[in-house]
Amino acid sequence: MRPFRYARADDVRGAVALLAEAPAGAYLAGGTNLVDLMKLDVATPELLVDVRRLTSDRVEELPDGGILIGAATPNSDLAAHPLLRGRYPVLSQALLSGASGQLRNLATAGGNLLQRTRCVYFQNVTTPCNKRTPGTGCSAIDGHHRELAVLGTSPECIATHPSDFAVALAALDATVHTEGPGGGRRIPMTELHRLPDGEPDRDTVLAHGELITAIEVPPLAFATRSHYRKVRDRASYAFALVSVAAAIDVADGTVRDVRIALGGVAHKPWRASHAEELLRGGPALEDRFRAAAEAELAEARPLPGNAFKVPLARNTLTRTLLDLVDGPA
Amino acid sequence: MDVEVSLRVDGTAHRVTVDIRTTLLDALRERLGNTSPKKGCDHGQCGACTILLDGRRVNSCLALAVAHDGAEIVTAAGLAADGELHPMQRCFIQYDAFQCGYCTPGQIVSAVAMLREAEAGWPSAVTADGVAAGDGGRTGLDADEIRERMSGNLCRCAAYANIVPAIQELARR
Incomplete structure (x- = not known):
């Protein structure tokens, strides 16, 4: 190191x-990914600014029925809350x-939310990688890419975002609160992470020195019927x-509303807006779920090693919705 | 660059000067002579380095000592109070829950903390009814629950067949 x-x-x-004074600096919170990347020589910050004690480390209920999650809340506390x-x-x-x-x-x-991809080439400094060292090429496209992206890829990068939590937040229309050199702002979760186009080294839209301080989840009554299925x-x-992260509201056999996001398939949590549109107002039936999933995945551009992800995503999405509809009240 | 950190390890206070890059695992093993936590993968994947950090189980290989100045640490060695083995340590012996033993200190620290988490009502990914209910406490932990909650501790001898019953024995008491 x-x-x-x-x-x-x-x-x-x-x-x-x-951090504004240190262009090659980084924030340190739990360190579970950053310290590992420093050992691997993938991350080489010249300054670590420890922020673990600076932001809230708890969950707050908001007057509108939503919740505000302090950025320093440990994942374990959050999961048990x-x-x-x-809700x-x-x-x-x-x-x-x-x-x-x-x-x-x-x-x-x-x-x-800010952990880096686990693409094996990104984590190995002896191999070319446009995300780690822009302009060196992508080793994965003609190499090992079984785990990598099928949606929203570019010829420069096919990395996937590894977070599960971010996928569920994207489905729930969460918002990220940040503080940066230019002041504070709120970013929709679906816009925090970006696709690799042009700048595969940039995972998010955050500016240097911009710190996530909290995550706000708006109220969503039917999220009590929601599920995360991970393959x-x-x-x-x-x-x-x-x-697949999904929540669905069904009345008299009709889909009144639905939220869906896919993980493990793209450079960012993939909100399945197209599938949602097709499902709203239609019958809550398996063939409709399957058709919506297929429509969402129509733009997939898989490679030989990860083509299995397209039918896997279709089936996982269909099964998740079916379980939500058929499951216990 | 060197930094001085204070750590309370297994009940004893230490002040130690370490290179700023030192993890808690290296501080414990190389500077304080406590070789109870083991260095397996050194990347947070195997769990052999598990310690209790301010009461919670963590991978000590991913925690920088400088970021945990003043921390209270318990290692597997510190679980044995006054020369008496911890009940979890006795269960591992009773069930022959190891072969080479390298992962064992991490397994035992992790298991002790895991039972406390279950007692506090923390759900797991396999907890029945998703996560809405799922606080059956520690006595309700079946083999699936124990395997899920202990998945951060690998045993390359694959002694799981005895590790799971050893933990279950103490969970039931």
Whole structure:
């Protein structure tokens, strides 16, 4: 690991000021991904600004019935929180399907959204990678890409975003609160992460020094009927091949409203807006679910090693909606 | 660059000067001589380095010592109070829940913390009824629950067939 400087600030504003002065610096929260990337020489920050104690580390109920999640809330506290388990089970399930008990205790809500892809070439400094070192090429497109993206890819990068939590947040229309050198702003979860086009090294729209301070989840009554289904190579402690976060509101056999996002298929959590549009107002039937999934995946451009993800995503989406519709009240 | 950090390890206070890049795992093993937490993968994937950090199980290989100045740490060695083995340690012996033993300190620390998490009502990914209910406490932990909650601890000898019953034995008491 390369040497670095370490600093703490008294408050968020101070941390933002410290990092603004250090173009090659980074924020440190739980460190579960960053410290690993520093060991691998993939991340080489010259300054770490520790923000773990600066933002809220708890969940707050908002007057409108939504919730505000402090960026420093450990994933484990978040997954066990009664407000998440009761009102947004999809969030709790997504968190619990990710990482291990030990990692969930260290990792924070804000850091979870900013973790980097687990593409093997990104994590290996001896191989070309446009995300790690722009302009060197993508080793995955003609190499090992079984885990990588099928939607929204570019000729430069086919990385997937690894977070489960972010997929569930994208389905729920969550908003990320940030503080940066230019002040504070609110970013819809669906716009926080970007597609690789042009700048595969940029995972998000955040500016240098912009810090996530909180995540706001708006009220959604039918999210009490929501689910996160994750398909992976082993039963636990693995990243998603494909995942689906969904919530559905059905009355008299008709879909009144629905929220769907896919994980493991793109450079960002993939909100399935097209499938949602097709489903709203239609009958809550398996063939409709399947058709909506197929329509969403029509633009998929899989490679030989990950073509299985297209039918897998279609089937996982169909099954998740069916389980929500047929499951216990 | 060196930094001085204070750590309370298994009940004993230490002040130690470390290179700023030092993880808690390396501080414990290389500077404080506590070789109870093991270095397996050193990337947070195997769980052999599991310690209790301010009461919670974490991978000590991913925690920088400088970021945890003042922390209270318990290792597997510290679970044995006054020369008496912790009940979880006794269960691992009773069920022969290891072969080479390298992952065992991490398994035991993780299992002790995992039972506390279950007691506090924390759900797991396999908890029945999704996560809406799922606080049956520790006595309700079946083999599937234990395997899920312990998935962050790998055993390359694959002694799981005895690790799971060892943990279940203590969960039932």
